[in-house]
Amino acid sequence: MATLYAGTSGWSYPNWKPKFYPAKLPATKFLQHYATRLNTVEVNYTFRHYATEKTQCNWLAVVPPEFKFSIKAHQNITHIRRLQNASELAAGFLNSLQPLTEAGRVGMVLFQLPPFLKADAALLEAFLTGLPKSGRLSFEFRHQSWFADPIFALLQKFNAALCVAESEKLESPDVVTADFCYYRLRKGEYSKKEREQYAETFRQHLAKNRDVFVYFKHEETPDGAFYAEELLGQPQNGS
Incomplete structure (x- = not known):
């Protein structure tokens, strides 16, 4: 049975008090509280830093078993190497996520490419060919x-997902390329009608047995x- 995973990009936001986090909640308890209300988070920390084993274990200790972490790939892969001869580097990055991976908590790994990088099918194929054949991957162009x-x-x-990313600057086409889906909804505000339209889209994916990951x-x-x-x-039954 497919699952809808919905959350935000990150959780460490003191200005979410008191609307989302209780006013007196210490920052060290933010993730634990977040995970009582949402079932996934996108980790942007890993774009600039490798998450240590201790850090990953600390995350795992405060979230329920069904909670998923989607991980943004390191900038060395996407913005410095720009996928060029980067498969080995990416494999090392994926291996660094071993605590999360072994616990079955990695929802997706997101490769977010820079705005100036133009399409290069040969580059993308070479990169994908060199990656380990396990885990869910998504690409944000x-x-x-x-x-x-x-x-x-x-x-x-x-079987890699096209990340459907919506912002004021660029909107990705909603094309299904894998048996799972990844949405990054980046506008500051969504009307009730827009939210209902997305909810219906997600129900249709779930009805076709596709897990959906969505991050606001x-x-x-x-x-x-x-x-x-x-x-x-x-309701998530597609009806």
Whole structure:
């Protein structure tokens, strides 16, 4: 049975008090509280730092067994190497997630490419070919040239998800390339109608046995957390 995982990008936001976090809750308890209300989080910390074994074990200790962490791949892979000869580096990064992986808590690994990197099918195929054949991967392309059938076909070949990323600057096409889906909804505000439309889209994916991972924007207010909580409170049977 497919599952909807909904959350935000990160959890360490003191300005979410007192609307989401209790006013007197210490920062060390934020993740524990977050995990009582949402069932996944996107970790952006790993874009600049490798998460140590101790850090990962600390995360695992305060969340329930069904909670999933989606991990943003390190910038050395995506922004410095730009996928060029980066498969070995990426394999090392994936191996660094061993505590989370062994516990079955990695929802997805997200490779977010820089806006200036244009489509290169040969580069993408070489990178994917060199990666370990395990775990769920998603790619967020931020240049329009990537949104083309040859790229979608490559992702399908390797069962990697096209990250559907929506922001004020660029909107990715909603194309299914894997047996799971990844959404990054980055607008600051979503109307009730927009949220209902997304909820229906997610129900359709679930009805086709696709797990769905969706992450709202974080930052100044906890609105994204409330949007995610609203999604999780709705029927998920596709009816």
